[in-house]
Amino acid sequence: MFCRNVARNGCKFHRLYHSNPIEHVKPLHIKPLTYGKQSPQYKVLSLALLEYVPKHGFSERSIVESLNKLGYPSSMVSSIGASNSPSFFHSSTAVMELVKFQLVDKRYRLTEGINPDVTSRYKLPSLEHLLLKRLEMDKLIGGQLADLMSQLAVPSRLLFETAIPELHRLSDDMIYFSNEEDHHDSAWYAKRLAVSSTYIGSKLFMAQDKSHDFKETFAFAKEKLHKVMRLGEYYNNTEEFAWYTLMSTVNLVKSQLARG
Template sequence: MSVNRFFGGVRLFRRSYHPAGFEYVKASNKRGPLAYGKESSQYAVLSHALQRSVPLYGFNERAIVHSLNELGYSSTMLSVIGSSNPPSFLHSSPALMELIKFHLADKRISLTENISSETPAEELPTLEELFIKRLEMNLPVAEHLSQLLSQLAIPGPFLLDVSMPELHRLSDDLIYYSSEKDSHDFAWYSKRLAVSCAYMSSELFMAQDKSPNYRETFDFARDKLHRVFTLGEYYNNTEEFAWYTLLSTINLVKSQLARG
């Protein structure tokens, strides 16, 4: 649980209390699960791939190879990227899983990189603003989201070790770095679970959205947040998310297997 303190109109970012310490996302671990920094060649390749190659080719090895060629690296580097990741159920390579991991972590970090302990309380963004901003970060790769989500939802080590923890980190950051009043009891969990549910359902909606500039996705996202925080639909939102995610994931995985 995050405890926010104010001094002279400035919000002091301190996470000094949390109901379950092993779940707590400390600021020093904000880069997790990435084990490399911006100065590394791995970061350079994956960053280039997300910005230049994935919008063209999607989330696959071809995008990584394209970036390796563009940056002048040998294609043999493909075997090094993400070497610690086991292949997924869909037989995706460790390098592809690292690209997906990089996408999740890098976007989350970028979301709040301009917010610090010196940010005045009145200048903090609202939860909705951060939520929409994170969805907007998907726009360059929006047409490939179904491919991404089908990989994230496959049962296995990647889901448990990367996908779900990153979703938890994102929902925690969305609340912690916004002007949203935090809770200090069991509501801490329900609020973050509700935000996680709202975000995942919004991404699933975006993956199937055909409206101009994904207008319906952003309307859907705002409505989800309104229902959760204005109407207090924590339980209903969670129950709906469980079924929605299950059915949507089954369809996404079927479509990916059919293409394989």
């Protein structure tokens, strides 16, 4: 059985090249968050993301207003994220925890109610459906995406310890919980890279999209996903395909930043 070493939460474990049910068990805590859905942190950050981030962005103001509405003291903002997220430039640990919460919580909610263990693969949602569903989740904060993406793009602990690992976990989940065929060895990495590049490219497009209800973003996401998956079938050299997807994403990032 092929496997690879993966470091998570300070320890190493073996993970299979192909998706396996044991890697998608949903724990009480929403890892890598250190708290569960019944905790004050979860309630505060969830409300902030729903009601205040669309207006005030990823800021302490969004968290403080959420604290006030839930009846918690404003001073609690200093303890949210305390040892979980590093500070970043002018952003506090609480704001960094809010960014992390946005990535992790939406990844978990994307696949709620889907159980590949008891559902025929042919009855599972398509990869395209899950990709578009994840983009739908960010329509509410569409006006704040440019700022969010700019924070995530800067080389930092947030990028390497949270953003990139979460991107790969999201791609893993979209493949595992969809009706996509499983792959072994390096082909699995190529497919994950294709999904990751499509998602990031679509989020960058969404951050600049002025069309009604982000109609152009969803058209772009479907076209890009079909293109990279179709090319993946034709490339005999997996490394060549991986390089293509990486470079196409880099070029897209450059063009989108230029537009901004």
